Amino acid sequence: MTLERLVEELGLKCKCCWEKLKTTEVKGGYAGDLLSDVMANSQAGNVWVTRQVHMNIVAVASLKDLAGIIIVQGANPEKETIDKAGREGIPIMVSELPEFELVGRIYQLLGKG
Amino acid sequence: MRLAEIRDLLDATVIVGEDKLDIDVRTAFGADLMSDVLAFARSGGLLITGLSTPQAVRTAYALDIAAILVCRGKFLSDKFIEIARELNIPVLWTPYIMFEVCGRLYQEGMTACTRLASDVEDKHIA
Amino acid sequence: MPNDEYLEGIFYIQGRDFVDAGAVSSEIKKNLKEKGIPESIIRKVAVITFEAEVNIISYADQGTIQLFVEPDAIIIAADDIGQGIPDIDLALQEGYSTADDSIREMGFGAGMGLANIKKSSDIFEINSEPGGGVHLKCTINIKEK
Numbered sequence: 001m002t003l004e005r006l007v008e009e010l011g012l013k014c015k016c017c018w019e020k021l022k023t024t025e026v027k028g029g030y031a032g033d034l035l036s037d038v039m040a041n042s043q044a045g046n047v048w049v050t051r052q053v054h055m056n057i058v059a060v061a062s063l064k065d066l067a068g069i070i071i072v073q074g075a076n077p078e079k080e081t082i083d084k085a086g087r088e089g090i091p092i093m094v095s096e097l098p099e100f101e102l103v104g105r106i107y108q109l110l111g112k113g
Numbered sequence: 114m115r116l117a118e119i120r121d122l123l124d125a126t127v128i129v130g131e132d133k134l135d136i137d138v139r140t141a142f143g144a145d146l147m148s149d150v151l152a153f154a155r156s157g158g159l160l161i162t163g164l165s166t167p168q169a170v171r172t173a174y175a176l177d178i179a180a181i182l183v184c185r186g187k188f189l190s191d192k193f194i195e196i197a198r199e200l201n202i203p204v205l206w207t208p209y210i211m212f213e214v215c216g217r218l219y220q221e222g223m224t225a226c227t228r229l230a231s232d233v234e235d236k237h238i239a
Numbered sequence: 240m241p242n243d244e245y246l247e248g249i250f251y252i253q254g255r256d257f258v259d260a261g262a263v264s265s266e267i268k269k270n271l272k273e274k275g276i277p278e279s280i281i282r283k284v285a286v287i288t289f290e291a292e293v294n295i296i297s298y299a300d301q302g303t304i305q306l307f308v309e310p311d312a313i314i315i316a317a318d319d320i321g322q323g324i325p326d327i328d329l330a331l332q333e334g335y336s337t338a339d340d341s342i343r344e345m346g347f348g349a350g351m352g353l354a355n356i357k358k359s360s361d362i363f364e365i366n367s368e369p370g371g372g373v374h375l376k377c378t379i380n381i382k383e384k
Contacts, residue, residue, distance in 0.1 A: 033346045034346050034349040034351070035293070035345075035346040035347055035349075036290065036347070036349050036351040036352055036355055037349065037351065039285070039286050039289050039290065039355065040286060040351065040355050040358075050346075052345070052346050054257075054345055055258060056257065056260045056261055056345065056346070056347075057346075058261075059260060059261020059262065059264065059265055059289075060261060060289070062261075062265055063261060063264055063265060063268060063285045063289060064282075064285070080258075
């Protein structure tokens, strides 16, 4: 499933790298706010669901070749984060939903059930 | 879902609360940052977290959360377990990642227990 | 110490500079990708360098990460000047952390750093003395084709 489809189905707001939505395939997901855990356990192609909004999430997503980052519970990514993500080519999307619900929906959409 | 069912669904180990597996939880909150839990979670639900420090137990206690499910196979210290026992909070432990845990529980009909960001006030729900 | 002949880069890291956390790891990853190092090896290097970098930023005054690319192994040496680690066994324990709240709120300080570095290394060497900084040397073997 492409990021574009995920954005449409979930009503996400994309903040940068819109051109990548059509071409990025999502392979699974990872949820979490502890950067060490993301580094240790996430897989390339995962869409990352988190509440973290600072710049360091971009480095992590880049290092792990993640598909993109979805920030939940209506949190606002910092301007520096969006700028950096734009430079690194990492789509940042935002959802008003709480993590549990958003992950549940992504899980279903990815056909894991 | 009863804690026993959650245990089975997620191949979980019961670390604290063997006698409490009949407790029924309908809602869940997934987070690693306890400040988020304090700000947004409602009482009575299941806390799903990868944070394996005693801080998670204390936060659950502060909000009258029904049980904690530690995911990602995190190592739990004696201190963590001791405090959970002392505060009487059931703790389940699963090797699955949070994405998988939330995904499966959502499919089983659990819902998010959250206050919307727009509703958050200073006082927390007892 | 690894042979300087194989030194690919020395990267300087400023303590408490969280804004750039991950920058050195990203550089190193690009470097190894260009060399055609296998993905599976790069993944381990990424974890090691990221955690080492974050540790220097979180706890030290300043430090360096050196990357050595040998024919059969990649070696990462992380050295810092700072408070050091009084009890290494304790520091290696998963979940043990001396991070302050500001560090934790950023998602660091979960107490997994050194444990993750050790897991990703084929050979893991660490030494430190209080006030003497921390010295890590991590070796990842590259399998022969």
